[in-house]
Amino acid sequence: MIKNNKHLFSFLYGILLIISYQMIFPLIYFTLLKKLATSNNFWIKNITYIGYYIIVLFLLIFIYRKSLKKEWTQFKKNPKELIKKGLSLWLQGFITMAMSNLIIINFTNNIAGNEELNRQIITQMPLYAITLMCFIGPFIEELVFRKSFRPAFKNKYVYALITSFIFASLHVLNGFEVLTFSHMLENWTQWLFLLPYGSLAFFFAIAYFETDNIFTSTIAHCFQNSLSVLLILLV
Numbered sequence: 651m652i653k654n655n656k657h658l659f660s661f662l663y664g665i666l667l668i669i670s671y672q673m674i675f676p677l678i679y680f681t682l683l684k685k686l687a688t689s690n691n692f693w694i695k696n697i698t699y700i701g702y703y704i705i706v707l708f709l710l711i712f713i714y715r716k717s718l719k720k721e722w723t724q725f726k727k728n729p730k731e732l733i734k735k736g737l738s739l740w741l742q743g744f745i746t747m748a749m750s751n752l753i754i755i756n757f758t759n760n761i762a763g764n765e766e767l768n769r770q771i772i773t774q775m776p777l778y779a780i781t782l783m784c785f786i787g788p789f790i791e792e793l794v795f796r797k798s799f800r801p802a803f804k805n806k807y808v809y810a811l812i813t814s815f816i817f818a819s820l821h822v823l824n825g826f827e828v829l830t831f832s833h834m835l836e837n838w839t840q841w842l843f844l845l846p847y848g849s850l851a852f853f854f855a856i857a858y859f860e861t862d863n864i865f866t867s868t869i870a871h872c873f874q875n876s877l878s879v880l881l882i883l884l885v
Contacts (some may be wrong), residue, residue, distance in 0.1 A: 655786045660802035667798045671706060671790070672820065685831035696777040702787045710793045717797075718864070725865045736857045742872070743853030744874065747846040762843040769882055783879050788871035789815070790858020795851070796858045796867055810855035818848035850874065 679702045680687050688696040711718060726731055755761060772779040795817045822843055826834055834840075838841035858867040
């Protein structure tokens with residue numbers, strides 16, 4: 651899997667980036683801007699939350715500025731082929747995700763906790779939720795979960811399996827009300843949603859690996875999230 655120190659360093663770097671994005675940066679940001687983040691004013695609260703992810707996105711763009719510039723140049727040369735490739739793999743992931751979701755929901759009579767949380771956020775903070783889920787979020791997640799780990803792996807399927815497991819695990823964890831062992835054990839059926847989240851992430855990883863262009867998987871990810879948000883708004 652990880653054969654030398656260089657690959658190990660790249661893997662640990664990816665883990666550190668996730669910890670920073672999920673825990674350290676938001677703790678600092680929302681502690682400093684607590685009054686704004688808890689404001690009753692619709693615009694102030696929504697913009698404060700959006701602001702965090704804009705800052706994160708710009709930091710990631712700065713970190714990967716050289717490779718992103720190269721990949722964007724390559725993307726502009728042949729956008730139709732790359733978009734077609736990304737959407738083709740997205741469709742495979744979507745079908746797998748939809749089928750596994752139907753089986754799990756029928757078995758547990760519950761939806762994923764992360765999905766329930768997204769629905770609540772869309773209702774309570776629609777400006778923030780739609781901006782994040784449809785546009786900023788997919789780009790950040792592709793950089794954090796796909797691009798950061800890419801140098802650590804030579805095998806396409808090992809790369810896709812491990813990164814999709816990490817991606818899915820964090821999405822499942824986000825759905826728990828409290829992160830205690832007893833609570834997670836009591837709600838163990840939530841872990842079944844590793845399959846739908848992981849299956850979609852697996853094909854996003856394959857899309858990036860095969861095209862070596864992060865915009866391929868990012869566009870597919872934006873499409874998926876936009877479709878999900880649209881369905882939530884309509885249902």
